[in-house]
Amino acid sequence: MAPDESSRKSGKDLARPAKWVTMGVSETALWGECQGSGSKPYQTQVDTGSLAFKCSCPSRKFPCKHGIGLLLLYAREKASFPVQEPPAWVSEWLAKRAEKEEKKIQEAAAPAKPADEAAQARRQQARQRKVGDGLEEVLRWTKDLIRGGILTIPEKGTSPFEHMAKRMIDAQAPGIAAMLREMAEINYYREGWQHAFMDQLLRIYLSIYGFNHMEQLEPALQQDIRSIIGFTQSQEELKTQAGITDTWQVLGKQTTEEDRLVTERYWLYGLETRRTALVLQYFVRNQPATQVMPAPGSTIRAELVYYPSAAPLRALIKEQRPAPPDHSFHGYTGWQEVLTAQTTISARLPLYNDHVYTIASLTPVWHNNQWWLQDAHQQMMPVRKGFRGIWQLLAFSGGEPLHMAVTGKEKEYEPLGIWHHQEYKLL
Amino acid sequence: MQYWNNIINTAMLGTAKKPADTHGLPQGPLLDAAMQILATPALDREDQLLHIAAVTYNYRQSGVQALSSTGTAPVPVCDPEDKPYCSSAAIKALQQALDTDNHILPGLWLEYCAAAQQLVPPDYLPLVLETAYRHKALRVRAAACCGKRGEWLAQFNNEWNFSVVTTSLEDQWQNGTTAQRLIALKTLRDKEPATALSWLRQTWTKENAAAKTELLGALQHHIGPDDAPWLESLMLEKSKQVREEALLLLKKIPEASLHELYLEVLRDAVQINDNGDIICTLPENINEQVFRSGIEKLSSNKNVPDTDYIIGQLIGFVHPRVWEKHFNCSFEEVVQRFHQQQALQPFIVALVNAITWFSDHKRAATFMRYSDTFYMDLLPLLPEEQQEAYSLQYFDKYPTEILEYALQQPATWSPELALKILQYCAGNPYIYNQSYMSNTVGVLPVSMVDQLEGIESQHENYKTYWKSIMMHLTGLLQTRILITKAFPKS
Numbered sequence A: 001m002a003p004d005e006s007s008r009k010s011g012k013d014l015a016r017p018a019k020w021v022t023m024g025v026s027e028t029a030l031w032g033e034c035q036g037s038g039s040k041p042y043q044t045q046v047d048t049g050s051l052a053f054k055c056s057c058p059s060r061k062f063p064c065k066h067g068i069g070l071l072l073l074y075a076r077e078k079a080s081f082p083v084q085e086p087p088a089w090v091s092e093w094l095a096k097r098a099e100k101e102e103k104k105i106q107e108a109a110a111p112a113k114p115a116d117e118a119a120q121a122r123r124q125q126a127r128q129r130k131v132g133d134g135l136e137e138v139l140r141w142t143k144d145l146i147r148g149g150i151l152t153i154p155e156k157g158t159s160p161f162e163h164m165a166k167r168m169i170d171a172q173a174p175g176i177a178a179m180l181r182e183m184a185e186i187n188y189y190r191e192g193w194q195h196a197f198m199d200q201l202l203r204i205y206l207s208i209y210g211f212n213h214m215e216q217l218e219p220a221l222q223q224d225i226r227s228i229i230g231f232t233q234s235q236e237e238l239k240t241q242a243g244i245t246d247t248w249q250v251l252g253k254q255t256t257e258e259d260r261l262v263t264e265r266y267w268l269y270g271l272e273t274r275r276t277a278l279v280l281q282y283f284v285r286n287q288p289a290t291q292v293m294p295a296p297g298s299t300i301r302a303e304l305v306y307y308p309s310a311a312p313l314r315a316l317i318k319e320q321r322p323a324p325p326d327h328s329f330h331g332y333t334g335w336q337e338v339l340t341a342q343t344t345i346s347a348r349l350p351l352y353n354d355h356v357y358t359i360a361s362l363t364p365v366w367h368n369n370q371w372w373l374q375d376a377h378q379q380m381m382p383v384r385k386g387f388r389g390i391w392q393l394l395a396f397s398g399g400e401p402l403h404m405a406v407t408g409k410e411k412e413y414e415p416l417g418i419w420h421h422q423e424y425k426l427l
Numbered sequence B: 001m002q003y004w005n006n007i008i009n010t011a012m013l014g015t016a017k018k019p020a021d022t023h024g025l026p027q028g029p030l031l032d033a034a035m036q037i038l039a040t041p042a043l044d045r046e047d048q049l050l051h052i053a054a055v056t057y058n059y060r061q062s063g064v065q066a067l068s069s070t071g072t073a074p075v076p077v078c079d080p081e082d083k084p085y086c087s088s089a090a091i092k093a094l095q096q097a098l099d100t101d102n103h104i105l106p107g108l109w110l111e112y113c114a115a116a117q118q119l120v121p122p123d124y125l126p127l128v129l130e131t132a133y134r135h136k137a138l139r140v141r142a143a144a145c146c147g148k149r150g151e152w153l154a155q156f157n158n159e160w161n162f163s164v165v166t167t168s169l170e171d172q173w174q175n176g177t178t179a180q181r182l183i184a185l186k187t188l189r190d191k192e193p194a195t196a197l198s199w200l201r202q203t204w205t206k207e208n209a210a211a212k213t214e215l216l217g218a219l220q221h222h223i224g225p226d227d228a229p230w231l232e233s234l235m236l237e238k239s240k241q242v243r244e245e246a247l248l249l250l251k252k253i254p255e256a257s258l259h260e261l262y263l264e265v266l267r268d269a270v271q272i273n274d275n276g277d278i279i280c281t282l283p284e285n286i287n288e289q290v291f292r293s294g295i296e297k298l299s300s301n302k303n304v305p306d307t308d309y310i311i312g313q314l315i316g317f318v319h320p321r322v323w324e325k326h327f328n329c330s331f332e333e334v335v336q337r338f339h340q341q342q343a344l345q346p347f348i349v350a351l352v353n354a355i356t357w358f359s360d361h362k363r364a365a366t367f368m369r370y371s372d373t374f375y376m377d378l379l380p381l382l383p384e385e386q387q388e389a390y391s392l393q394y395f396d397k398y399p400t401e402i403l404e405y406a407l408q409q410p411a412t413w414s415p416e417l418a419l420k421i422l423q424y425c426a427g428n429p430y431i432y433n434q435s436y437m438s439n440t441v442g443v444l445p446v447s448m449v450d451q452l453e454g455i456e457s458q459h460e461n462y463k464t465y466w467k468s469i470m471m472h473l474t475g476l477l478q479t480r481i482l483i484t485k486a487f488p489k490s
Helices: A005-014 A065-076 A088-109 A117-148 A159-170 A174-184 A193-212 A219-229 A235-239 A335-348 A390-397 B002-013 B029-038 B045-062 B088-099 B104-115 B122-134 B136-145 B147-154 B158-163 B169-175 B178-191 B193-206 B209-220 B225-236 B240-250 B257-269 B288-292 B306-317 B322-327 B331-340 B345-357 B361-369 B376-381 B384-394 B399-408 B415-426 B434-442 B460-486
Strands: A020-025 A029-034 A042-047 A052-055 A244-258 A261-270 A276-284 A299-306 A314-322 A355-367 A370-374 A379-382 A402-409 A412-420 A423-426 B270-272 B278-280
Touching: A005 A065, A005 B460, A020 A065, A029 A065, A029 A088, A042 A065, A042 A088, A052 A065, A117 A159, A117 A174, A117 A193, A117 B045, A159 A174, A174 A193, A174 A219, A193 A219, A193 B002, A193 B045, A235 A314, A244 A355, A244 A402, A244 A412, A244 A423, A261 A355, A261 A402, A276 A299, A276 A355, A335 A355, A335 A379, A335 B045, A355 A390, A379 A412, A390 A402, A390 A412, A390 B122, A390 B147, B002 B045, B029 B045, B088 B104, B088 B122, B088 B460, B104 B122, B104 B136, B104 B434, B104 B460, B122 B136, B122 B147, B122 B158, B136 B147, B136 B158, B136 B178, B147 B158, B169 B178, B178 B193, B178 B209, B193 B209, B193 B225, B209 B240, B225 B240, B240 B257, B257 B270, B257 B288, B257 B306, B257 B322, B278 B306, B306 B345, B322 B331, B331 B345, B331 B361, B345 B361, B345 B376, B361 B376, B361 B384, B376 B384, B376 B399, B384 B399, B384 B415, B399 B415, B415 B434, B434 B460
Parallel strands: A276 A314
Antiparallel strands: A020 A029, A029 A042, A042 A052, A244 A261, A244 A299, A261 A276, A299 A314, A355 A370, A355 A402, A370 A379, A402 A412, A412 A423, B270 B278
């Protein structure tokens, strides 16, 4: 929940009664006044119903260290918080929140304005045309590259990719723009850059080709292509659909950040359905995230709705509640099964991305100057270069095999967690 | 996958120079698809290559094979531990200690853990080893607490190779890192000085200059006349650093020939005249070896004549007891003479230096009894209770010096001294800031944990800042209490 490591540490420091001048709790809120460096104590409040924070401190982080500290302190020492009526500064905030919530409900309950279907269709056509024109431009650019040869790509720097990415933003094809930016991030000084470059170029080419021949594709694959190009799917609409209710192990979270936009990837495994899921959350750094996500390593009982896809993976959480921890392991017996599963996915969705796999008895081994994961059948796959948890993985393993959750595809995998002494541990 | 490399090569050259072909494609669906693509007239050269590449990309993606590890050397399995892992309370304390960004608390935790004969659990090993790598002082304790798995991990990370666990001093000396060997030698030197010397002599020729310099440091403990002949032989060593280190040690041996040489000069220089007054005159002919041993000829202070400067240096390097024989009196009288005789007064500090140099505890106490001046250098040589008393007595006069010394001591401060120190620091919170005050967490009495936040700065402007420092220190002290409770028996 903490926006960064320093907030986590500072929050932990503040999770002591001595730091708080006043503290209190009610049915719906938690509040406290923390003596900071200012003359007046900071007023920190937490709406425990929908887990929202407010603090009078000047921090731009969200939640700030005071919010984290207060919540931690409450989790540790509930008895220190007298149950009482909230003071005015808390009740006013709660009232405002309730008012907003009420408005939202009323708006939702109000009969929807009759949709101007004709205008909607016009807008969609215009977007379709704009995207089509943009993709034509990328296609021309791609073919120009192939005609002239990619040998001189490293000398040109990243500006051609950046330029084309900007053009795709203008053409309302943000998915293609992101793929072009990934091309700019390839290390062109490393031997073998041509392979990474061609892979990415082909993914773009296949996406455009798919878009241009949409009518020939199955509806689910059409959705994948639209999603890859950057057409969004209404979450509200998805939530109206029936989902899959299961007990899900939250196998891990991967976080990336670009231009202050944080992307969190939560990897889930359904214990009853044996299905995997990827739940994404985007938010601007230091701004509140839209949804409270499950803690990595925990178990939840939740209803998930998968985004329509030829190989459904991405999902959203419709409803969730904590479940008793379940550290049981279910997974593939080795790499051969994983690769067979990948081939099945590839047959349905050739442009598939990283998936999560739970694999039994993997042992880290050192081969050709890098770490590999060897299964019980003496087959092995390399660990993604730069994987930061490698030492922890080795410490757990001690040369012995471990059941493991990994993400990746083809010939590169990143461990997320391991089962150690019947307990799932995050890396 | 040669066929994929062929596609890459065509893409590198460009289809303007080399059109797509089916070269190297395996017989079967891939080749059939490629031939069909090449036979499609609607596709231009670029589309042909991109089509073939796209199909090959999917073909490759669908047929990935894992590498067979036959022939790959397996990673050796770590030996089972022979000590238990620490408790969950201890892990919680360790997590808090590591979160503090302060190496004292992790050090304390490791000390307690080692004393309790317990181990760090595997998930914390990398963090502990990395912390110990960053803070040299923690390495030996970390090695003791990381067990066989720590040792196993270190074989893959050279930076952690200090985690080689050794069972005996001899093992540590034979197989340890330089830091571990130095500790082993120091430990042995404390118990058996002669054996320690013989160990060092046995491996001397195999050591490099840096290790020689470092290991010689171990001989400082219990240095005695038996060490002198060998140290004198080191004057012929090639390395200047080694020679200087050996010379420094020789100067600590009153029985060494160098000491005799200095004393000879001083006997001539410090004389009692017929009136019973002491006169200090440097003899004209001084053995050049004196100056070669590091005694400087020229004073850098214009108020100190060169002769006084030389005599002062020599007095500082001769054992203070020699004056008892020279003046034929007790050391009490020697001290009095240095204070009363005009000719000796400039050399009082040199005498203090000599007492410090030879760590003469007895004469340090005697000197302090007869001196009106407080010499900070003598404080460490005094008995503990006197150190405490002098620290309290002179704290207001020498606050920074006493604070620095007290910080280096392993013993916990008395509440009275701690209060005095904290009250002083409260007046200068920008010097004694959070990072500085964090260093006091190991020596502050834990009984003060509830009082810290009540110690206020007298300056209005500093109050808030100082309060935040004290809050931080309270947190650290609470972690220390947690560590203590986590290892109840140690």
